């Protein structure tokens with residue numbers, strides 16, 4: 001079949017007013033559906049000719065991509081040669097009559113909005129109601145070297161509401177372009193000038209690449225070809241109903257993507273090879289929330305589910321890394337708090353409690369390293385004592401040591417771990433003996449005396465006082481010692497009485513007065529896991545302590561409205577700090593937040609389709625993308641400790657902290673997002689991070705922090721934090737082994753050190769009755785949309 005579009009020569013220019021070559025195309029209502037007698041025999045569209053009546057067009061709403069205009073749409077990257085110079089877009093479109101605004105309604109695009117020539121504007125966009133066009137006009141827009149907004153458009157009013165219309169657009173290297181309505185040419189121009197293909201950005205279905213101008217309605221049977229088809233071919237495409245692809249076209253080599261887009265209910269997007277992609281689809285038609293202006297979000301890069309073999313290979317590679325680190329620890333630092341991975345010695349910098357060993361127990365178990373687990377268990381039985389410890393951090397000891405013991409108990413059922421946990425918990429309990437119940441930051445484990453921390457001027461740290469509840473409540477449930485739960489609950493009860501602006505708590509709280517003692521707000525160091533535990537404690541208690549969910553939701557609303565920012569030029573979402581004014585900096589630590597937001601969305605009392613849940617999942621995806629960029633944009637592909645954002649320059653690592661200390665937060669979020677959405681992009685990104693860690697941080701006996709992620713070959717420091725084995729390797733393993741590892745986020749919560757403990761529910765856990773007071777959920781969070789709804793310039 002001939003695939004080239006035979007172009008009529010037309011005036012050069014950006015937008016042609018000339019009459020279309022096929023007058024039928026302008027009033028497609030009147031245009032007869034074309035006969036098929038002269039069509040090639042192999043086409044399967046023959047039956048459709050008679051059966052696909054006008055009324056069927058109006059009724060058929062199945063097998064389509066549904067976009068409500070929420071700014072949250074599925075982004076598909078068509079790996080590789082998506083846009084090599086020639087292109088045809090063919091799709092069925094159903095404009096939802098509930099939105100009769102003249103807003104631009106984008107069908108598909110791989111370019112950003114705007115008309116300045118340049119990489120972001122390269123590519124093409126097929127839309128209805130384009131800028132400078134009249135209502136319900138189909139337009140193809142593209143760029144050449146001098147003009148970022150070349151256009152060809154149909155006459156107005158040709159795409160009707162509440163009816164399926166077949167639309168197509170073709171574009172050649174030389175800027176010959178045409179648009180089609182229901183298989184007939186509606187307008188063509190060219191050649192104009194050599195067009196500029198889009199070589200970097202992903203194709204977006206239902207909106208521009210920068211998230212703007214979503215279509216409100218349905219799209220189905222979207223096919224992208226890497227050639228400009230002729231009219232005969234386009235006509236054939238227009239004869240197969242939405243939701244189906246002509247068999248003839250499935251076979252053609254020139255289709256770079258064929259999507260029979262499935263309905264909202266099925267939540268899947270299936271391409272021509274039967275590969276399934278998760279998709280977002282919507283039941284409501286009206287926009288209620290849009291993240292400010294559209295953020296960059298990860299796209300699936302044409303990735304598909306790994307084969308079982310590939311999954312196992314990757315999981316095995318992560319397990320090998322664990323074996324390597326564990327062998328080094330065993331040989332050089334057995335029973336010590338940490339292994340020093342360069343000098344090959346041990347150190348006791350956490351109170352001499354075998355912190356790496358205890359922190360690693362559940363990772364060994366989950367990876368099936370049973371012999372190693374048993375050996376470590378013997379050490380716990382014979383050698384673990386809390387009597388040598390001097391002054392320790394209450395928070396670190398709780399999340400690493402107590403959390404490690406509890407998860408080992410939960411997984412193995414070995415009572416030894418619970419006994420040790422009880423011993424440790426009884427010592428840590430002394431920290432809660434304050435006038436407010438807010439624990440002091442440090443404690444002598446031997447003589448059980450709590451101490452103020454000098455560097456906080458005696459104030460308790462938000463992330464520390466708010467990250468003990470999961471552990472102490474679980475300990476109470478398993479030992480029957482209710483007091484553990486009471487003292488943990490009391491902390492949140494005290495904070496629940498405070499109402500900081502926007503639900504955002506500052507990083508210090510006085511344990512004596514219970515008052516907030518700072519103005520600094522951050523989701524990074526000193527603030528982070530407090531927000532995580534509001535959500536997870538609510539989940540752990542069977543979702544009955546409504547006040548916790550309310551505090552969580554209010555805080556996330558505050559984050560969305562006050563802290564969420566967007567970088568230029570890449571439109572990366574980030575969470576700024578507040579300290580009087582805004583500080584455009586984001587810690588790697590903040591990268592736990594995408595996982596927490598995704599979990600919050602999936603457990604939203606109003607459902608995953610509720611406006612709040614959709615917003616939060618949106619933010620989660622956008623932030624996870626940024627966190628990955630923090631790795632991907634460095635020469636080593638590893639993230640610095642924090643980045644600072646600057647006008648027009650996205651972000652940069654700082655000279656003061658260009659190191660990577662093997663932190664887990666991005667791996668954590670990638671695991672949670674993969675587990676909850678099934679989108680292979682998250683697993684692939686986790687794999688990339690793992691490879692970079694092996695490449696740059698591996699030593700003869702373990703893994704060490706990298707001094708400067710901005711250049712290859714910088715020094716590996718002599719430090720391997722226990723969280724590398726407890727969290728980083730665990731999450732990097734789980735994301736590849738999902739779901740074989742057997743864990744489900746419906747059954748367990750991970751503490752902030754990645755220790756999974758079972759959700760025992762309201763009858764198993766000593767929940768706080770004070771926090772159960774019913775609250776009136778605010779149903780609609782603030783609309784942070786700043787996206788223009790009208791035409792653009």
Ligand code: DMJ
Nearest residue numbers: 529663664665723752753
């Ligand atoms: C870990 O100890 C925990 O994840 C904690 O919540 C934050 N800091 C480290 C890892 O970066």
